[in-house]
Amino acid sequence: MHFTPFPATNFQMFKSFCLKWNPAFPLFSLFIFSFFKLKSSSKTYSKMTKYLQSAILALAFSHHVKSEIAIFDHSDISVWTFIDSVATLEPKLCENLIELRFKGASGYTLRSVGEETFVCDFLNVTQMPEGNQAGPILYYSYDAPYCVVPATCENSSCCSFDQCVPSQKGPWFCSNERDSFLNIEIVGHDIQQAVKAQNLYACGNICKGTPNCVAVSYSDGDNLCYLKSQFAFIQIRNGVRSVHFGADKNIWLP
Secondary structure (H helix, E strand, O other): OOEOOOOHHHHHHHHHHHHOOOOHHHHHHHHHHHHHHHHOOOOOHHHHHHHHHHHHHHHHHHOOOOOOEEEEOOOOOOOEEEEEEEEEOOOHHHHHHHHOOHHHOOEEEEEEOOOOOEEEEEEEEOOOOOOOOOOOOEEEEOOOOOOOOOOOOOOOOOOOOOEEEOOOOOOOEEEOOOOEEEEEEEEEEEOOOOEEOOOHHHHHHHHHOOOOOOEEEEEOOOOEEEEEEEEEEEEEEEEEEEEEOOOOOOOOOO
């Protein structure tokens, strides 16, 4: 759904309208979108896999993400702060990340840097878009409804934008940490060959004790810890837990 332009005074009306819809509707739309993209494409099976992966990832996030995404065409973003950029093959991942309030961002703009490569510029929007001035398309996420955060996330889902994070002394717990990802592999410049680690928490401690390490990808299947000196890309891979530690020396590359 596009609004061109969408006055700031209509935000609450739009939010109320969205909350009346069944939460499953956006997921159904995503599958329909993937189907027609596949039907109209001459790409091979790898192209099909990418769209199906995106749909599956959206389903995985949907159990604790209940936000609405508003799209504003050619909006004048008068007050905002640039946070960071992420490169990806699948633009849907950017929407998933903004729903999880990645690095505290509340919106993003999308740009293409290649035939199948996209860059999402994440923003902290402090004033809503308004006016007819030319500008980028802004994807803005509303907060999810308030709920009580469960003590652990082993047998229950985290609410709002909270995510499940590792704990050294007990069960994993729900937190508002925005830089921990499930089933998203961080691709970057490896510092060394993969090392064995008992869990993601141990993997993170190895990174914190290694010079120039800014991110890790941990494989649950083989207990391997991959240390990254740069966070350059993200991709879908089952059985992987990744963390970005947000160091100042981190470089994001398209």
